[in-house]
Amino acid sequence: MEATELRLNNLLIYGNEIVPVIGMENNNDHLLVKIDSETAIDHRSLKPIALTVEWFQKLGFKEAYRSSSRIRFDLPNYCRYDFDLDSNKILQGFLYFGNYIKCNYLHQLQNIYFTLTGEELKIEYEIPQVQTTLS
Numbered sequence: 001m002e003a004t005e006l007r008l009n010n011l012l013i014y015g016n017e018i019v020p021v022i023g024m025e026n027n028n029d030h031l032l033v034k035i036d037s038e039t040a041i042d043h044r045s046l047k048p049i050a051l052t053v054e055w056f057q058k059l060g061f062k063e064a065y066r067s068s069s070r071i072r073f074d075l076p077n078y079c080r081y082d083f084d085l086d087s088n089k090i091l092q093g094f095l096y097f098g099n100y101i102k103c104n105y106l107h108q109l110q111n112i113y114f115t116l117t118g119e120e121l122k123i124e125y126e127i128p129q130v131q132t133t134l135s
Contacts, residue, residue, distance in 0.1 A: 001043075001046065001047070001048050001105075001107075003043045005107060006031070006043060006046075007110075008024075009021060009110065009120055010106075010111070011106055011123065012046040012048060012049065013046065013047040014035060014045060014046055014047075018049065019036070019046075020035065021033050023040070025040065030043070031043040048104075048108075049105060049106040049107070051081075051103070051104060051105060051106060053071075056073045056081065058124050059075070059109075059124075060075060060076075060122060061074060062074055069084065069085050070083065070084055070085060079095065079116075081093070081094050081095065096116070
């Protein structure tokens, strides 16, 4: 994953947790990514989240079609994403006016959606709250 792929609100994996990008800053040729109000880490410590059926459900997509070679998910009134079950994966990706835009990771889909709509992709997922007091 390249630093140029990241933008605010992307969800990524750090350690065993899913974290949001809440800020970014350059530090001597390294991009530091803020994942909470007190933590900034090197972007190379972050891992992308693979797109899966479970993630499409959290994104509000509905399964619209299934065959032995393809599964299609629709986001009502807007877009489609096809999973190509064949090994060549030619017909896989975000479907936009008959063209497939390759994206395999959640942050890529978030970026494409934002670029095309100017809105954040809504995700029904709770990011764990950081404990701020001792109990």
